[in-house]
Amino acid sequence: MINTVEQNIIQILIRLDIPGNAAKIYIYLLKNGPSTAYAVSKKSGVNNAVVYRELERLKSRNLVYQLGIKPLKYEAINKDGLLKTLKKQNKAEEKLLEKSLKVILEGKKNLISIRIDDYNDLIAEIKKEIEAAKKKILIRLWSEEMIVLEKELRRAESKGVSIQLLSFTPLENPIGETFSYNIDPHSFTENGERGIALFIDEERVIVGNKIGKYPIHAMLTNDPLITESIKDQILLDVELVKNKREMRKE
8 A cells, every 4th residue: 555655755755757657666675675576566466577678677767776686676766866867857947948938938028917915025026126127217206215326317317218208296306207297295185095007118007096095096007908008198298298388488
């Protein structure tokens, strides 16, 4: 009767191309030490004709060694040897999987969509995306978030990243092309809830709502439909502010 522990080992050995009967033989030799094929057949419950074939399979996988001549005995590699073999197999499979996935997904963009419920996590992700920006940043925010993101935005600007920034509230120190609705922050009474939207390099967006509450509603994604929609919203807001400026001049 095979116990649970032995069944676990058999399942792992199957991954090494060692089927059930061969696995039973290996476990028998591991537990009982060097044995003849006859003893293995008698005690392991594996048919005598099958034992010789599976012993050869185990020898070819370097899991069993042949000892002496008369009587001819077989010995299983110890647990350390088995673990080493399994790790080597895992590494080979990992490399094969990585190479195969690279070929299959070549030229394709993996879709990412990450939900964010915590304000500090949201700010950390926004900072990370700003620091990774190479060409373009569009951002719509409130003065509270401008304070915590200013250092990263100025660093991006110093690297030559194009920045268009739209603030709902007045900003003392503009960055890049800055536009503002100039809303008095003290007049904003919607339970302290704010929103933020970030568009990076025509690829990714982070959008957040209900900031100031917990949990917030936020998401990082590179879904083309969402990224284009957020980009269009920010640019539309920018155009509205520009138009208001022109109207004031007239």
